[in-house]
Amino acid sequence: MIDLDAPSLDVAPCLLGCLLSHNGVTLRITEVEAYGGTTDPAAHAFIGPRPRTRDLFGPPGTLYCYLSHGLHICGNIVCGRTGEGEAVLLRAAEVVHGRERARSLRPGVADVALARGPGNLGRAIGWTLADSGGRLGAGGLDLASPAEPVAPDRVASGPRVGVSVAWQRPWRFWIAADPSVSAYRRSPRAVSGDRAW
Numbered sequence: 001m002i003d004l005d006a007p008s009l010d011v012a013p014c015l016l017g018c019l020l021s022h023n024g025v026t027l028r029i030t031e032v033e034a035y036g037g038t039t040d041p042a043a044h045a046f047i048g049p050r051p052r053t054r055d056l057f058g059p060p061g062t063l064y065c066y067l068s069h070g071l072h073i074c075g076n077i078v079c080g081r082t083g084e085g086e087a088v089l090l091r092a093a094e095v096v097h098g099r100e101r102a103r104s105l106r107p108g109v110a111d112v113a114l115a116r117g118p119g120n121l122g123r124a125i126g127w128t129l130a131d132s133g134g135r136l137g138a139g140g141l142d143l144a145s146p147a148e149p150v151a152p153d154r155v156a157s158g159p160r161v162g163v164s165v166a167w168q169r170p171w172r173f174w175i176a177a178d179p180s181v182s183a184y185r186r187s188p189r190a191v192s193g194d195r196a197w
Helices: 008-014 051-057 099-105 118-124
Strands: 019-022 025-036 063-068 072-078 086-097 142-144 155-158 172-175
Touching (some): 019 086, 051 063, 072 118, 086 099, 086 118
Antiparallel strands (some): 019 142, 025 172, 063 072, 072 086
């Protein structure tokens, strides 16, 4: 089983290939991003706890959901030490069970793209802001290790997507050549030459 008490940078690549189940849908995680909590300028936790980030500061194994661009619910798994705000953003996955339900939530989308991108993943699994604060192992929210771990030579890493600071940190991890992985897009607001790490 994944040690969620470990720092996000250690947890993130270990989540690849894991099976996440909720709301009648099971996803095989194929892409994630690590966020380092209060010491990471790109993290929601950087400025400390606020009402809408309360769950981010919960114990390891807490689901932290947030609304992105006023449209998409994105989900993170809290890890590290309670109160530090470390988490791993779930960026993409393959739907392996509950495909019909996921299709009903994302009609007209090809199966391979049902959970490609963090907002699409959140929609495919049926998350709302009310799901934030849920705990792995409770309420039907489960995480299982893969029958066969992803081979180390298939784990790729690179810059994080869509953040304007600390974007060059290679804290995005994905399964190389997996068709469900999202395309890399550097934020147009990215600070040039950012080396604050």
